[in-house]
Amino acid sequence: MAHATRVLRSEWTKATTVRSTVWTLGLALLITVLVGMGLSLVFKSTYDDLAPTDQATFDPVFTSFAGMSLGQLAMIAFGVLLVANEYSSGMIRASLAAVPQRGLFMGAKLLVGTVLVFVVGMVTSFLSFFLGQAMLGDLATSIGEPNVLRAVVGGGLYMTLIALFAMGITWMLRSAILSFSILIPLFFLVTPILGAIPATQDAAQWLPDQAGTMIMTVVAPDRPYGPWGGLLVMVAWVVAALIAGYATLRTRDA
Template sequence: MGSFPAILRSEWTKIRSVRSTVVTLLLTFVVTVGLGALISLLTKNNFTDFNRNSGTPFDPTATSFAGIMLGEIAMIVFGVLAVGNEYSSGMIRASLAAVPQRGTLLSGKAVVVGSLALLVSVLTAFVAFFLGQALLGDHHTTLGSPGVLRAVLGAAVYLTLLCLFAAGVTAMLRNQTLALGVLVPFFFLLSPILSAVPKVKAVAHYFPDFAGRQMLTVVPPPNEPYGWVAGLVICAAWTLAALAGGAAVLKSRDA
Protein backbone atom coordinates (compact mmCIF):
# COMPACT_ATOMS: atom_id res chain seq x y z
CA MET A 1 0.00 0.00 0.00
CA GLY A 2 1.23 3.52 -0.79
CA SER A 3 1.49 6.27 1.76
CA PHE A 4 -1.50 8.51 2.37
CA PRO A 5 0.11 11.45 0.50
CA ALA A 6 0.58 9.11 -2.47
CA ILE A 7 -3.09 8.15 -2.28
CA LEU A 8 -4.03 11.83 -2.29
CA ARG A 9 -1.87 12.48 -5.35
CA SER A 10 -3.46 9.53 -7.10
CA GLU A 11 -6.98 10.71 -6.32
CA TRP A 12 -6.12 14.21 -7.51
CA THR A 13 -4.85 12.76 -10.80
CA LYS A 14 -8.02 10.74 -11.28
CA ILE A 15 -10.28 13.73 -10.73
CA ARG A 16 -8.44 16.26 -12.87
CA SER A 17 -8.10 13.77 -15.74
CA VAL A 18 -11.90 13.56 -16.12
CA ARG A 19 -13.18 16.65 -17.91
CA SER A 20 -16.72 16.33 -16.61
CA THR A 21 -15.61 16.82 -13.00
CA VAL A 22 -13.88 20.08 -13.90
CA VAL A 23 -16.95 21.24 -15.84
CA THR A 24 -19.29 20.60 -12.92
CA LEU A 25 -17.13 22.66 -10.56
CA LEU A 26 -17.08 25.49 -13.09
CA LEU A 27 -20.86 25.27 -13.43
CA THR A 28 -21.25 25.51 -9.67
CA PHE A 29 -19.48 28.85 -9.76
CA VAL A 30 -21.15 30.22 -12.89
CA VAL A 31 -24.71 29.24 -11.97
CA THR A 32 -24.55 30.33 -8.33
CA VAL A 33 -22.88 33.66 -9.05
CA GLY A 34 -24.83 34.39 -12.22
CA LEU A 35 -28.30 33.69 -10.90
CA GLY A 36 -27.54 35.41 -7.60
CA ALA A 37 -26.43 38.52 -9.50
CA LEU A 38 -29.58 38.46 -11.64
CA ILE A 39 -31.89 38.13 -8.62
CA SER A 40 -30.00 40.86 -6.78
CA LEU A 41 -30.39 43.24 -9.72
CA LEU A 42 -34.09 42.44 -10.07
CA THR A 43 -34.56 42.94 -6.34
CA LYS A 44 -32.92 46.37 -6.49
CA ASN A 45 -35.07 47.44 -9.43
CA ASN A 46 -38.30 46.12 -7.91
CA PHE A 47 -37.54 46.41 -4.22
CA THR A 48 -40.85 47.96 -3.19
CA ASP A 49 -42.93 45.37 -5.06
CA PHE A 50 -40.88 42.43 -3.79
CA ASN A 51 -41.13 43.47 -0.14
CA ARG A 52 -44.62 45.00 -0.04
CA ASN A 53 -46.33 41.89 1.35
CA SER A 54 -43.34 40.27 2.98
CA GLY A 55 -43.59 39.55 6.68
CA THR A 56 -39.85 38.93 6.95
CA PRO A 57 -37.18 41.63 7.12
CA PHE A 58 -35.14 41.85 3.93
CA ASP A 59 -31.99 39.68 3.95
CA PRO A 60 -29.50 41.03 1.39
CA THR A 61 -27.03 38.22 2.11
CA ALA A 62 -29.55 35.51 1.28
CA THR A 63 -30.49 37.41 -1.88
CA SER A 64 -26.90 37.11 -3.09
CA PHE A 65 -27.21 33.35 -2.70
CA ALA A 66 -30.49 33.02 -4.60
CA GLY A 67 -28.67 30.94 -7.21
CA ILE A 68 -27.35 28.38 -4.77
CA MET A 69 -30.23 25.95 -5.35
CA LEU A 70 -29.06 25.46 -8.94
CA GLY A 71 -25.44 25.48 -7.86
CA GLU A 72 -26.28 22.56 -5.58
CA ILE A 73 -27.10 20.44 -8.61
CA ALA A 74 -23.67 20.92 -10.14
CA MET A 75 -21.91 20.29 -6.82
CA ILE A 76 -23.92 17.13 -6.23
CA VAL A 77 -23.06 15.93 -9.74
CA PHE A 78 -19.39 16.59 -9.03
CA GLY A 79 -19.53 14.44 -5.89
CA VAL A 80 -21.27 11.66 -7.82
CA LEU A 81 -18.83 11.72 -10.73
CA ALA A 82 -15.76 11.88 -8.49
CA VAL A 83 -16.70 8.50 -7.03
CA GLY A 84 -18.87 6.94 -9.72
CA ASN A 85 -16.40 7.29 -12.59
CA GLU A 86 -14.19 4.64 -11.02
CA TYR A 87 -17.05 2.16 -10.95
CA SER A 88 -18.28 2.92 -14.46
CA SER A 89 -14.78 2.61 -15.92
CA GLY A 90 -13.75 -0.42 -13.85
CA MET A 91 -10.79 1.51 -12.43
CA ILE A 92 -11.97 0.69 -8.93
CA ARG A 93 -10.37 -2.75 -9.26
CA ALA A 94 -6.95 -1.24 -9.95
CA SER A 95 -7.42 1.23 -7.11
CA LEU A 96 -8.25 -1.53 -4.63
CA ALA A 97 -5.31 -3.62 -5.86
CA ALA A 98 -3.01 -0.66 -5.19
CA VAL A 99 -4.67 0.25 -1.87
CA PRO A 100 -6.23 -2.86 -0.26
CA GLN A 101 -7.16 -0.88 2.84
CA ARG A 102 -10.53 0.24 1.54
CA GLY A 103 -11.33 2.67 4.30
CA THR A 104 -8.04 4.45 3.65
CA LEU A 105 -8.83 4.62 -0.07
CA LEU A 106 -12.24 6.19 0.53
CA SER A 107 -10.77 8.58 3.11
CA GLY A 108 -8.21 9.78 0.58
CA LYS A 109 -10.89 10.28 -2.02
CA ALA A 110 -13.08 12.18 0.45
CA VAL A 111 -10.19 14.47 1.41
CA VAL A 112 -9.42 15.35 -2.22
CA VAL A 113 -13.07 15.73 -3.25
CA GLY A 114 -13.90 17.73 -0.16
CA SER A 115 -10.86 19.99 -0.55
CA LEU A 116 -11.70 20.79 -4.17
CA ALA A 117 -15.35 21.34 -3.31
CA LEU A 118 -14.43 23.64 -0.41
CA LEU A 119 -12.01 25.66 -2.53
CA VAL A 120 -14.57 26.24 -5.28
CA SER A 121 -17.35 26.83 -2.76
CA VAL A 122 -15.41 29.50 -0.85
CA LEU A 123 -14.58 31.30 -4.10
CA THR A 124 -18.19 30.98 -5.26
CA ALA A 125 -19.63 32.23 -1.98
CA PHE A 126 -17.47 35.32 -1.73
CA VAL A 127 -17.84 36.30 -5.38
CA ALA A 128 -21.61 35.77 -5.24
CA PHE A 129 -21.83 37.87 -2.09
CA PHE A 130 -19.74 40.81 -3.27
CA LEU A 131 -21.30 40.92 -6.73
CA GLY A 132 -24.80 40.59 -5.32
CA GLN A 133 -24.24 43.37 -2.80
CA ALA A 134 -22.85 45.66 -5.50
CA LEU A 135 -25.98 45.10 -7.58
CA LEU A 136 -28.33 45.66 -4.64
CA GLY A 137 -27.23 49.28 -4.42
CA ASP A 138 -28.68 51.08 -1.40
CA HIS A 139 -30.16 47.83 -0.08
CA HIS A 140 -26.80 46.11 0.32
CA THR A 141 -25.03 44.93 3.45
CA THR A 142 -21.35 44.53 4.27
CA LEU A 143 -19.16 41.63 5.28
CA GLY A 144 -18.60 43.25 8.67
CA SER A 145 -22.29 43.37 9.57
CA PRO A 146 -23.45 40.94 12.27
CA GLY A 147 -23.83 37.40 10.98
CA VAL A 148 -22.84 38.16 7.38
CA LEU A 149 -19.35 36.62 7.31
CA ARG A 150 -20.73 33.56 9.07
CA ALA A 151 -23.44 33.23 6.42
CA VAL A 152 -20.97 33.57 3.54
CA LEU A 153 -18.73 30.90 5.03
CA GLY A 154 -21.85 28.87 5.78
CA ALA A 155 -22.73 28.88 2.09
CA ALA A 156 -19.31 27.42 1.28
CA VAL A 157 -19.59 24.77 4.00
CA TYR A 158 -23.09 23.87 2.84
CA LEU A 159 -22.04 23.22 -0.76
CA THR A 160 -19.03 21.20 0.43
CA LEU A 161 -21.14 19.03 2.72
CA LEU A 162 -23.63 18.35 -0.08
CA CYS A 163 -20.79 17.29 -2.35
CA LEU A 164 -19.42 14.85 0.23
CA PHE A 165 -22.93 13.57 0.95
CA ALA A 166 -23.34 12.82 -2.76
CA ALA A 167 -19.94 11.09 -2.81
CA GLY A 168 -20.93 8.91 0.13
CA VAL A 169 -24.25 7.95 -1.44
CA THR A 170 -22.49 7.05 -4.68
CA ALA A 171 -20.02 4.87 -2.78
CA MET A 172 -22.98 3.05 -1.26
CA LEU A 173 -24.83 2.57 -4.56
CA ARG A 174 -21.65 1.95 -6.65
CA ASN A 175 -23.34 3.38 -9.74
CA GLN A 176 -23.34 7.04 -10.76
CA THR A 177 -26.55 6.82 -12.80
CA LEU A 178 -28.40 5.25 -9.88
CA ALA A 179 -26.92 7.78 -7.46
CA LEU A 180 -28.13 10.70 -9.58
CA GLY A 181 -31.50 8.98 -9.93
CA VAL A 182 -31.78 8.98 -6.13
CA LEU A 183 -30.18 12.30 -5.22
CA VAL A 184 -31.80 14.63 -7.76
CA PRO A 185 -35.40 13.59 -6.93
CA PHE A 186 -34.56 13.62 -3.22
CA PHE A 187 -33.33 17.20 -3.22
CA PHE A 188 -35.46 18.73 -5.94
CA LEU A 189 -38.75 16.80 -5.75
CA LEU A 190 -39.22 14.98 -2.46
CA SER A 191 -37.85 17.67 -0.17
CA PRO A 192 -39.80 20.61 -1.74
CA ILE A 193 -43.02 18.56 -1.91
CA LEU A 194 -42.82 17.49 1.72
CA SER A 195 -41.98 21.05 2.77
CA ALA A 196 -45.26 22.21 1.24
CA VAL A 197 -47.47 19.62 2.96
CA PRO A 198 -48.46 20.86 6.44
CA LYS A 199 -48.81 17.46 8.13
CA VAL A 200 -45.38 16.18 7.07
CA LYS A 201 -43.33 19.32 6.50
CA ALA A 202 -41.67 18.86 9.91
CA VAL A 203 -39.95 15.80 8.44
CA ALA A 204 -38.46 17.87 5.60
CA HIS A 205 -37.04 20.29 8.17
CA TYR A 206 -34.47 17.65 9.03
CA PHE A 207 -33.36 16.92 5.48
CA PRO A 208 -29.82 18.08 4.65
CA ASP A 209 -30.88 20.78 2.19
CA PHE A 210 -33.31 22.52 4.54
CA ALA A 211 -30.90 22.20 7.46
CA GLY A 212 -27.91 23.39 5.46
CA ARG A 213 -29.66 26.47 4.14
CA GLN A 214 -30.08 27.75 7.68
CA MET A 215 -26.36 28.51 7.51
CA LEU A 216 -26.88 30.97 4.64
CA THR A 217 -29.34 33.30 6.30
CA VAL A 218 -28.66 36.32 8.44
CA VAL A 219 -32.34 37.17 8.94
CA PRO A 220 -34.17 33.84 9.32
CA PRO A 221 -37.88 33.67 8.42
CA PRO A 222 -40.30 33.61 11.36
CA ASN A 223 -41.20 30.28 12.99
CA GLU A 224 -38.07 28.48 11.77
CA PRO A 225 -37.63 25.28 13.83
CA TYR A 226 -33.94 25.91 14.55
CA GLY A 227 -30.99 28.16 13.75
CA TRP A 228 -27.77 27.88 11.80
CA VAL A 229 -25.84 25.89 14.43
CA ALA A 230 -28.41 23.10 14.48
CA GLY A 231 -28.58 23.29 10.69
CA LEU A 232 -24.84 22.74 10.46
CA VAL A 233 -24.98 19.78 12.85
CA ILE A 234 -27.87 18.13 10.98
CA CYS A 235 -26.32 18.63 7.55
CA ALA A 236 -22.94 17.35 8.77
CA ALA A 237 -24.61 14.31 10.36
CA TRP A 238 -26.21 13.37 7.03
CA THR A 239 -22.82 13.70 5.33
CA LEU A 240 -20.99 11.61 7.91
CA ALA A 241 -23.70 8.95 7.74
CA ALA A 242 -23.42 8.78 3.93
CA LEU A 243 -19.63 8.50 4.03
CA ALA A 244 -19.80 5.86 6.76
CA GLY A 245 -22.33 3.91 4.70
CA GLY A 246 -20.09 4.18 1.65
CA ALA A 247 -17.12 2.89 3.65
CA ALA A 248 -19.17 -0.03 5.00
CA VAL A 249 -20.30 -1.05 1.50
CA LEU A 250 -16.79 -0.68 0.08
CA LYS A 251 -15.38 -2.93 2.80
CA SER A 252 -18.07 -5.59 2.59
CA ARG A 253 -18.60 -6.00 -1.18
CA ASP A 254 -16.36 -7.02 -4.05
CA ALA A 255 -15.42 -4.47 -6.64
Protein backbone atom coordinates in the same frame (compact mmCIF):
# COMPACT_ATOMS: atom_id res chain seq x y z
CA MET B 1 3.18 7.35 5.57
CA ALA B 2 4.91 7.24 2.21
CA HIS B 3 2.24 4.85 0.94
CA ALA B 4 -0.54 7.19 2.08
CA THR B 5 1.17 10.09 0.29
CA ARG B 6 1.31 8.10 -2.94
CA VAL B 7 -2.37 7.24 -2.63
CA LEU B 8 -3.22 10.91 -2.12
CA ARG B 9 -1.20 11.88 -5.18
CA SER B 10 -2.97 9.22 -7.21
CA GLU B 11 -6.39 10.43 -6.14
CA TRP B 12 -5.43 14.04 -6.81
CA THR B 13 -4.35 13.10 -10.32
CA LYS B 14 -7.59 11.24 -10.95
CA ALA B 15 -9.71 14.13 -9.71
CA THR B 16 -7.91 16.90 -11.56
CA THR B 17 -7.35 15.19 -14.92
CA VAL B 18 -10.89 13.92 -15.53
CA ARG B 19 -12.67 16.63 -17.50
CA SER B 20 -16.11 15.86 -16.13
CA THR B 21 -15.10 16.57 -12.54
CA VAL B 22 -13.21 19.75 -13.42
CA TRP B 23 -16.10 21.06 -15.51
CA THR B 24 -18.66 20.43 -12.78
CA LEU B 25 -16.70 22.55 -10.32
CA GLY B 26 -16.45 25.36 -12.85
CA LEU B 27 -20.16 25.14 -13.58
CA ALA B 28 -20.97 25.22 -9.86
CA LEU B 29 -19.17 28.54 -9.56
CA LEU B 30 -20.57 30.12 -12.72
CA ILE B 31 -24.17 29.04 -12.24
CA THR B 32 -24.31 30.03 -8.59
CA VAL B 33 -22.75 33.45 -9.13
CA LEU B 34 -24.58 34.39 -12.34
CA VAL B 35 -28.02 33.24 -11.19
CA GLY B 36 -27.48 34.95 -7.84
CA MET B 37 -26.59 38.20 -9.57
CA GLY B 38 -29.60 37.97 -11.88
CA LEU B 39 -32.10 37.25 -9.13
CA SER B 40 -30.60 39.92 -6.90
CA LEU B 41 -31.19 42.42 -9.70
CA VAL B 42 -34.78 41.18 -10.00
CA PHE B 43 -35.34 41.62 -6.26
CA LYS B 44 -33.86 45.12 -6.46
CA SER B 45 -36.31 46.14 -9.20
CA THR B 46 -39.37 44.52 -7.59
CA TYR B 47 -38.70 45.25 -3.91
CA ASP B 48 -41.27 48.07 -3.75
CA ASP B 49 -43.95 45.67 -4.99
CA LEU B 50 -43.39 43.22 -2.12
CA ALA B 51 -45.87 42.97 0.72
CA PRO B 52 -44.83 44.81 3.91
CA THR B 53 -44.28 41.49 5.71
CA ASP B 54 -41.98 40.31 2.93
CA GLN B 55 -40.04 43.57 3.03
CA ALA B 56 -39.63 43.24 6.79
CA THR B 57 -38.12 39.76 6.43
CA PHE B 58 -36.02 40.52 3.33
CA ASP B 59 -32.58 38.96 3.66
CA PRO B 60 -30.07 40.56 1.26
CA VAL B 61 -27.41 37.96 2.08
CA PHE B 62 -29.59 34.94 1.35
CA THR B 63 -30.87 36.69 -1.77
CA SER B 64 -27.34 36.82 -3.18
CA PHE B 65 -27.22 33.03 -2.70
CA ALA B 66 -30.34 32.51 -4.83
CA GLY B 67 -28.24 30.66 -7.40
CA MET B 68 -27.19 28.08 -4.84
CA SER B 69 -30.21 25.88 -5.56
CA LEU B 70 -28.95 25.37 -9.11
CA GLY B 71 -25.25 25.51 -8.31
CA GLN B 72 -25.63 22.66 -5.87
CA LEU B 73 -26.66 20.46 -8.81
CA ALA B 74 -23.14 20.83 -10.20
CA MET B 75 -21.63 20.10 -6.78
CA ILE B 76 -23.78 16.97 -6.53
CA ALA B 77 -22.59 15.98 -10.00
CA PHE B 78 -18.98 16.46 -8.91
CA GLY B 79 -19.43 14.22 -5.87
CA VAL B 80 -21.22 11.54 -7.86
CA LEU B 81 -18.76 11.49 -10.75
CA LEU B 82 -15.67 11.57 -8.54
CA VAL B 83 -16.74 8.23 -7.07
CA ALA B 84 -18.77 6.67 -9.90
CA ASN B 85 -16.22 7.21 -12.66
CA GLU B 86 -14.08 4.44 -11.18
CA TYR B 87 -16.98 2.00 -11.22
CA SER B 88 -18.22 2.87 -14.71
CA SER B 89 -14.73 2.61 -16.21
CA GLY B 90 -13.78 -0.54 -14.29
CA MET B 91 -10.83 1.29 -12.76
CA ILE B 92 -12.09 0.42 -9.28
CA ARG B 93 -10.58 -3.07 -9.58
CA ALA B 94 -7.12 -1.70 -10.32
CA SER B 95 -7.48 0.95 -7.60
CA LEU B 96 -8.40 -1.59 -4.92
CA ALA B 97 -5.68 -3.96 -6.10
CA ALA B 98 -3.14 -1.16 -5.71
CA VAL B 99 -4.66 0.03 -2.41
CA PRO B 100 -6.24 -2.99 -0.68
CA GLN B 101 -6.81 -0.94 2.50
CA ARG B 102 -10.25 0.30 1.58
CA GLY B 103 -10.38 2.80 4.40
CA LEU B 104 -7.19 4.43 3.10
CA PHE B 105 -8.53 4.40 -0.45
CA MET B 106 -11.82 6.03 0.56
CA GLY B 107 -10.13 8.46 2.94
CA ALA B 108 -7.72 9.68 0.26
CA LYS B 109 -10.49 10.22 -2.29
CA LEU B 110 -12.61 11.92 0.36
CA LEU B 111 -9.79 14.25 1.39
CA VAL B 112 -9.04 15.24 -2.20
CA GLY B 113 -12.71 15.80 -2.95
CA THR B 114 -13.17 17.84 0.23
CA VAL B 115 -10.23 20.13 -0.54
CA LEU B 116 -11.44 20.79 -4.08
CA VAL B 117 -15.07 21.51 -3.21
CA PHE B 118 -14.14 23.55 -0.14
CA VAL B 119 -11.89 25.88 -2.14
CA VAL B 120 -14.37 26.24 -5.01
CA GLY B 121 -17.29 26.52 -2.58
CA MET B 122 -15.67 29.35 -0.61
CA VAL B 123 -14.69 31.26 -3.75
CA THR B 124 -18.21 30.79 -5.09
CA SER B 125 -19.82 31.94 -1.86
CA PHE B 126 -17.77 35.11 -1.50
CA LEU B 127 -18.20 36.02 -5.19
CA SER B 128 -21.93 35.41 -4.95
CA PHE B 129 -22.16 37.66 -1.92
CA PHE B 130 -20.14 40.61 -3.20
CA LEU B 131 -21.56 40.58 -6.74
CA GLY B 132 -25.08 39.96 -5.48
CA GLN B 133 -24.82 42.91 -3.08
CA ALA B 134 -23.60 45.06 -5.95
CA MET B 135 -26.80 44.20 -7.83
CA LEU B 136 -28.98 45.01 -4.80
CA GLY B 137 -27.73 48.59 -4.58
CA ASP B 138 -29.26 50.42 -1.62
CA LEU B 139 -30.81 47.17 -0.37
CA ALA B 140 -27.37 45.66 0.13
CA THR B 141 -25.55 44.91 3.35
CA SER B 142 -21.84 44.65 4.10
CA ILE B 143 -19.57 41.83 5.19
CA GLY B 144 -18.96 43.59 8.49
CA GLU B 145 -22.59 43.55 9.61
CA PRO B 146 -23.59 41.06 12.34
CA ASN B 147 -23.80 37.43 11.16
CA VAL B 148 -23.02 38.29 7.53
CA LEU B 149 -19.52 36.79 7.48
CA ARG B 150 -20.88 33.66 9.16
CA ALA B 151 -23.52 33.34 6.44
CA VAL B 152 -20.98 33.81 3.63
CA VAL B 153 -18.56 31.26 5.08
CA GLY B 154 -21.57 29.02 5.63
CA GLY B 155 -22.34 29.14 1.92
CA GLY B 156 -18.97 27.56 1.18
CA LEU B 157 -19.48 24.96 3.90
CA TYR B 158 -22.92 24.10 2.51
CA MET B 159 -21.55 23.47 -0.99
CA THR B 160 -18.79 21.31 0.47
CA LEU B 161 -21.22 19.21 2.50
CA ILE B 162 -23.65 18.70 -0.38
CA ALA B 163 -20.82 17.24 -2.49
CA LEU B 164 -19.66 14.97 0.34
CA PHE B 165 -23.22 13.73 0.84
CA ALA B 166 -23.35 12.86 -2.86
CA MET B 167 -20.07 10.97 -2.54
CA GLY B 168 -21.42 8.91 0.34
CA ILE B 169 -24.60 8.03 -1.54
CA THR B 170 -22.60 7.06 -4.62
CA TRP B 171 -20.32 4.77 -2.62
CA MET B 172 -23.47 3.03 -1.43
CA LEU B 173 -25.05 2.69 -4.86
CA ARG B 174 -21.82 2.37 -6.95
CA SER B 175 -23.60 3.86 -9.95
CA ALA B 176 -23.87 7.39 -11.31
CA ILE B 177 -27.32 6.73 -12.80
CA LEU B 178 -28.76 5.38 -9.57
CA SER B 179 -27.18 8.17 -7.53
CA PHE B 180 -28.52 10.92 -9.79
CA SER B 181 -31.94 9.26 -9.88
CA ILE B 182 -32.13 9.60 -6.09
CA LEU B 183 -30.28 12.84 -5.39
CA ILE B 184 -31.78 15.04 -8.09
CA PRO B 185 -35.43 14.27 -7.24
CA LEU B 186 -34.62 14.51 -3.52
CA PHE B 187 -33.16 18.01 -3.64
CA PHE B 188 -35.17 19.47 -6.52
CA LEU B 189 -38.60 17.91 -6.02
CA VAL B 190 -39.08 16.12 -2.73
CA THR B 191 -37.65 18.60 -0.23
CA PRO B 192 -39.11 21.75 -1.88
CA ILE B 193 -42.55 20.14 -2.10
CA LEU B 194 -42.46 18.83 1.46
CA GLY B 195 -41.22 22.21 2.66
CA ALA B 196 -44.12 23.98 0.96
CA ILE B 197 -46.89 21.78 2.34
CA PRO B 198 -47.98 22.82 5.86
CA ALA B 199 -48.63 19.23 6.94
CA THR B 200 -45.07 18.14 6.11
CA GLN B 201 -43.06 21.30 6.87
CA ASP B 202 -42.06 20.14 10.35
CA ALA B 203 -40.55 16.94 8.93
CA ALA B 204 -39.00 18.64 5.88
CA GLN B 205 -36.96 21.07 8.00
CA TRP B 206 -34.82 18.13 9.18
CA LEU B 207 -33.80 17.12 5.65
CA PRO B 208 -30.15 17.91 4.77
CA ASP B 209 -30.61 20.80 2.37
CA GLN B 210 -33.48 22.41 4.30
CA ALA B 211 -31.41 22.36 7.48
CA GLY B 212 -28.10 23.23 5.82
CA THR B 213 -29.29 26.39 4.10
CA MET B 214 -30.01 27.95 7.50
CA ILE B 215 -26.30 28.70 7.85
CA MET B 216 -26.57 31.09 4.87
CA THR B 217 -29.33 33.20 6.41
CA VAL B 218 -29.12 36.37 8.45
CA VAL B 219 -32.87 36.82 8.75
CA ALA B 220 -33.51 33.20 9.71
CA PRO B 221 -36.93 31.52 9.47
CA ASP B 222 -38.53 30.13 12.61
CA ARG B 223 -36.97 26.71 13.18
CA PRO B 224 -36.24 24.59 16.28
CA TYR B 225 -32.52 25.11 15.55
CA GLY B 226 -30.40 28.10 14.59
CA PRO B 227 -27.95 28.49 11.68
CA TRP B 228 -25.19 26.42 13.30
CA GLY B 229 -27.72 23.87 14.52
CA GLY B 230 -28.99 23.49 10.97
CA LEU B 231 -25.47 22.95 9.71
CA LEU B 232 -24.94 20.25 12.36
CA VAL B 233 -28.10 18.50 11.16
CA MET B 234 -26.65 18.48 7.65
CA VAL B 235 -23.31 17.23 8.95
CA ALA B 236 -25.12 14.34 10.62
CA TRP B 237 -26.70 13.39 7.28
CA VAL B 238 -23.29 13.55 5.57
CA VAL B 239 -21.61 11.43 8.24
CA ALA B 240 -24.39 8.84 8.00
CA ALA B 241 -24.07 8.68 4.20
CA LEU B 242 -20.28 8.31 4.37
CA ILE B 243 -20.47 5.58 7.03
CA ALA B 244 -22.98 3.68 4.92
CA GLY B 245 -20.78 4.21 1.86
CA TYR B 246 -17.74 2.86 3.67
CA ALA B 247 -19.70 -0.17 4.88
CA THR B 248 -20.65 -0.92 1.28
CA LEU B 249 -17.10 -0.41 -0.01
CA ARG B 250 -15.68 -2.63 2.71
CA THR B 251 -18.11 -5.53 2.38
CA ARG B 252 -18.78 -5.72 -1.34
CA ASP B 253 -16.47 -6.77 -4.14
CA ALA B 254 -15.46 -4.27 -6.81
